[in-house]
Amino acid sequence: MNIDSCVHSEAYDGRMGHGAAPPASRVPRTRLTADNAAKVAATLQALATPSRLLILSRLREGPLPATELAAEVGMEQSACSHQLRLLRNLDLVVGTRQGRSVVYSLYDNHVCELLDQALYHVEHLRLGLSDTAATEPERESAGAPRV
Amino acid sequence: MNIDSCVHSEAYDGRMGHGAAPPASRVPRTRLTADNAAKVAATLQALATPSRLLILSRLREGPLPATELAAEVGMEQSACSHQLRLLRNLDLVVGTRQGRSVVYSLYDNHVCELLDQALYHVEHLRLGLSDTAATEPERESAGAPRV
């Protein structure tokens, strides 16, 4: 499929005002292929667990030896190591040996920002302070969306 | 053995150059608590599966009736409906009845941007074209990170 399309045939052109949202905007829109989605999902899953989220969050504040890291996020050494391996394989963190210990840090800025963005948006999502009001008339109209 | 990939012992104030990266930057940094992480993880997990990623991606282009949506993302009606329920509960999508069908659309712009950001960063992560190059000499330094 093509890349760059944000396209939206004609629907959703509205995309109104927005308020608090961060810059963002000029991000290239990649059309997701079934194949592509799998890879993306695999990476995003790294952020889909409390333990790894905590690990990355701590690393955002600076590099840390494996053991200290485990202690700070409150998990066992082994469990933490397993997760670190996963994060390493996804190129989200790097570990460099330093004496007896292996110091871990975020791979690069993309990781850092991905984390930030995720936290930011999720927080705003859960708070329900949407800026949808204009585009989406009334939610509650139908009979379907009712648990 | 350097550490300093993204260094910042003092805590990431640096946030260097960056090239293609989108604005971002001015996102508030929320310190993750163990409790908080669970909630965030729950929401982010919505983006951690190919099926839901495809669903959201299609909805980004405009509202769509459930059945059509299922067809476009290539999944069975039931499976799609289950995922839509999940996405609804997380306030990521809304479904409004319209005649026989229920038309689904993204909840608001935060969802759209969260998606965009995720795709953007992930793509750059997987491609390895990090902007770390200058900062992170050789990855392979340690003995640890070797599958």
Place this chain on the structure above:
DNA sequence: GGAAAGAATGAACATCGATTCATGTGTTCA
């Protein structure tokens, strides 16, 4: 060399979650 610290690895286990199958609910139209 040998002991101990720091970390990685493997197996086993338990849990969660995505899909399928079958069925129920709501809506339109004859």
Place this chain on the structure above:
DNA sequence: TGAACACATGAATCGATGTTCATTCTTTCC
């Protein structure tokens, strides 16, 4: 009213995955 369409829902299944336990590997220091 009843058939057909459009979705939702529940139960069951099966695979994926996070954690624990025990072990191994690496490095340091005596």
